Amino acid sequence: MDLSRLDRRIIFLIIAIVVIVPMLFDVTPEVQITKDTEQIFDAIDSLKTGDYLMVSFDFEAASFPEMRPLASVILNHSFEKDLKIIGLALFSEGTAIGYTLLEQIAREYDKVYGVDYVYLGFRPQYVSAILGMGESIIKVFPEDYLKQPLEKYPDFLELENYENLPLLVSVADGSLPIHWADYANARYGQRVAVACAAVMVTAFKPYFESGQLIGPAAGVKGAAEYEKLLGYEGAAHRRLFTQSVVHLAIIILVIVANVSAYVWRKK
Amino acid sequence: MRTRFPIAICFVFGIFTLLQYFSKHPTLTAMYAEILDWMQIVFVFTLLVGVISIFKIHSAKISRQERDWPYSILTILGIVVMAVLGFGYGTEYGSPFLWIFQNIQVPMQSTMFALIAFFVASAAYRGFRFRNKEAAVLLITAIIVMLGRVPLGHQISDLIPQTAQWIIDNPSTAAKRGILIGIGLGSITTALRVILGIERSYLGGRS
Amino acid sequence: MKGFKVISILCLIVFFVPLMAYSQIEDAELSDTPIFDISRLPVFIATLLAIIIFFMATYLVKARAETKIRKVAGLNAVDEAIGRATEMGRPVLFTPGWGGDIQRPTTIAALNILNLVAEKTAEYNCDLIFPTHDPVIMSAAEETIQNAYINAGHPDQFKPDNIYYTTSSQFGYAAAVDGAITRVEPATVMLLGTFEGEALILAETANSVGAMQIAGTDSTIQLAFFLVACDYTLIGEELFAASGYLSGDEKIVSSIKAQDYMKIIIIAMLVAGGILATFNLDFLSEWIL
Known part of the structure; x- marks a missing residue:
């Protein structure tokens, strides 16, 4: 049997099994902290109590399972440090997700809306929104997600534009951090840290190397490393075992395909 | 008039956007902020074009009873129901709109996203073959990086994550920089062609 | 007279913007800031x-x-790909990806290629399907394809229903294009533009229906997926060079x-x-x- 021409449905079935079965076991593998995750952790950790931190939920509903642990560790860290969080979304689908997550985690830390955090909601056309906030945040977001004028929150009035913002974190599943780098960093000198989907790391690498972006904490592994830095083992740790098994399964499949193709060519 | 007018608008706003980058003068900054506002307003109107297109195509499918036409009814129903719920009861936390979004849209989209895992496996199975020296390099690199990005690699040997990181930091980033510079230059010349009115494909015509 | 109209309307707009802007900066320190930021x-x-x-x-x-301009294998294959679709009596599907909008140079490069592909499909009497996630791209593509069919001398073959908007949501768009590929089983799929997470899903689905695939993108991360899954891939700037290469247009060649x-x-x-x-x-x- 020529295994190198295996029906794709069999491959799909194998992947389904190797994803589902490891989830049944409670195994938390040992995580090594990388310098990338350490960079974004340090950037947030170096902020002082009461500093502003903008968190942009730049992802869509589809990638929520991968992005949730990342967004959670960032928010946990920020609330622990008593930073003033300004949430927003540049994808419409991330709007409700970002708000729900922010509310949930804020409740765990007894934080008050309008005092410790606000949620600006969504603006279409991310390029103009990013550029617009460099001029005036209140002009781009005259009202928050709850339809209240921003003037209602005196704790956030000092934040006029990027000038009073020591750090911005883009929690992104796609290429939006590049736009943050191109427009907020290059044009306004805004420091931008990134927590992104694992697949995007290499795309952003030149920006991290040049210092235009900070980080990244990437994917479930990045979230697990961040959890370790915060001193706990959460959801990301539990998912890592499944990820390891799937990676191994794909490697075995590739080896099987190559060996089989070689044997059949010989025959 | 049909092409000259948009080209003239494009030229004026293109040159202005380019030049204002080099100034922090409040008049120019305020003008720029004004243009950004306009962009957002125009964008909202373009969505209407999309919705009209969906209605037009799917209602034609229904009236002609083309293949799979019942799905067209579902599509139109989806738009109408979400619009009615959104405008009628709002999109805030706890609204029916958000309930549908979180309980139907999110799982459906996540399912589509999860397909990537299956397709990565099938594409890797088909594509990663030891055909020649270059393919061999691709195959070995892929295996090292895949192992290096999960704790398993570290458990086998510390050398695996270190090599994976080296590959990402050096050859991969170097190649990406080369590609990015090329893309950047391509973008610059395309943008210049658009601003100068040489490039007209965005108006539906040949350059 | 036409020129006068253009200039008058333009003046109205051009003067309107500073007027609107000026109304908001009454208190600003106009004189202190230098015009040029050193x-x-x-x-x-x-x-x-x-x-x-x-x-x-x-x-x-x-x-x-x-x-x-040096030879680009993926572009040499365009003729072969359309010829193949004609012989098989199946359509060509062209989509510019979810990542771009009309402002993006990649989308403009993709529309340039679309123009030439449409002329060829019109010539060969082959159907061309164009799903997109952006209403503005849809309108521009509709005009591009219609003009190409007119230029090729076959305006009657133009089918406006084949150019349609799906949804602005990434994986909603992926599902819609996937569905179109599975239903119409195109002989050729052209994935040219800015792609993100949907790239591999579309490429693998096209492969599953036996379609020949020509891909090209400026998203470096998706290039890896296209290289493994597609028959031909245009890497980064090759996409920008493509329209000059295919058309031989002097102005595009000079920008290359x-x-x-x-x-x-x-x-x-x-x-x-x-x-x-x-x-x-x-x-x-x-x-x-």
């Missing part, structure tokens, strides 16, 4: 240089009779030439920067940054 001088010089090179390349290409000249300058700066950095001389990089 910290952006390096970018200004680079911009000026790019514009000069652009015009110089246009002049040089015009002066010379012929400018050669301009890119080459700019690349030579960048390479020279990289080498100079590398040498200076080796000797810890940071004045050039400090001035640029």
